[in-house]
């Protein structure tokens with residue numbers, strides 16, 4: 001029990017409740033200004049909102065490492081910075097040791113800040129080249145009025161040793177060190193103020209693979225020795241697998257899956273997690289390097305898809321209930337819809353489209369009529385849209401298919417959130433996918 005705050009160490013160290021961070025996007029002086037001659041004043045400020053982190057709730061237990069993984073731009077760094085209040089959340093609450101950070105002011109917030117530290121990807125740019133290593137490590141202690149000069153020097157030297165460097169390097173400048181050593185200096189600096197929680201934002205991504213494991217091992221032993229809790233951000237699944245106890249998978253501002261490490265890697269339940277795992281490079285030289293790649297572009301976080309944000313790329317998009325069809329016919333229709341959307345085949349006669357995509361047997365009923373209409377729009381012998389140019393007809397077919405099928409799926413209508421039974425271990429398994437309805 002923490003005497004000051006009443007925090008009990010059996011409770012979560014950190015709790016996020018609906019944490020949201022939007023950015024108003026403006027670039028340049030006139031960006032976002034729209035001229036509207038029919039209104040007064042005739043100028044609108046049209047700010048685009050980047051929904052970087054959207055309604056994230058999770059807990060981090062004391063002493064654990066929560067890995068946070070996802071493709072570039074999905075909001076990992078923004079979430080890490082928002083937790084530390086380096087960015088002001090747009091919405092939601094962050095509790096640290098049971099206290100709502102938003103309620104803390106002045107001195108309390110300053111104290112809490114020393115409890116929560118961050119280390120960044122690029123050890124080069126986060127170390128001031130004019131300062132000596134000793135000064136760099138002592139700087140946070142000075143900022144928090146910790147110890148006297150002599151005490152800080154002794155602590156800096158002790159920390160150098162703890163992170164695997166020679167304390168005699170106290171007077172050197174950072175440029176004299178390798179990338180891995182510089183990241184160790186960063187670690188010593190973050191630990192100088194004796195934090196409980198460290199956000200590690202891609203701390204080993206800039207390092208050679210051979211050095212990564214060494215730095216990760218040091219981070220693990222420091223965690224044990226100092227009783228640290230880590231939020232470990234990385235896009236590299238093998239790094240996440242090395243260091244995490246539990247793993248959260250992020251996609252377009254949402255957490256889509258969260259489970260204990262073994263459960264997540266051995267029993268992934270979200271199609272996005274599966275796709276990420278399938279795109280891990282295969283070490284076997286006989287394989288051609290990469291097993292599977294995620295299809296399509298990540299949609300813009302300015303206007304993310306409704307419902308499940310992964311649905312526009314999801315290979316398991318659920319069939320809309322409005323039509324009656326077999327799994328096979330839905331799978332074929334889904335593939336056809338994707339191919340039309342990407343315009344990934346040359347115009348050909350209707351019969352050939354039907355043969356290639358539907359084995360010559362298109363779906364029956366209303367769904368079949370819609371498929372027919374789409375085929376007619378794009379087929380080289382089709383009758384649809386006479387007079388329109390070809391790209392208009394492909395666009396019309398795409399709209400027809402997406403509106404009739406993709407937008408009618410439960411995946412487009414409801415945001416998924418399901419708690420599942422774990423197969424490995426007894427931890428919780430959260431998966432944001434309607435396949436678990």
Ligand SMILES: Nc1ncnc2c1ncn2[C@@H]1O[C@H](COP(=O)(O)OP(=O)(O)OP(=O)(O)O)[C@@H](O)[C@H]1O
Pocket residue numbers: 023024025050051052070071072073074075076077078079235301
């Ligand atoms: N200060 C900002 N202003 C506007 N948009 C921002 C800002 N910071 C981040 N974004 C946008 O927010 C989204 C999430 O970015 P973020 O850096 O958090 O993702 P990430 O998963 O950490 O990616 P990476 O691994 O590439 O750093 C992106 O679309 C990014 O362009």
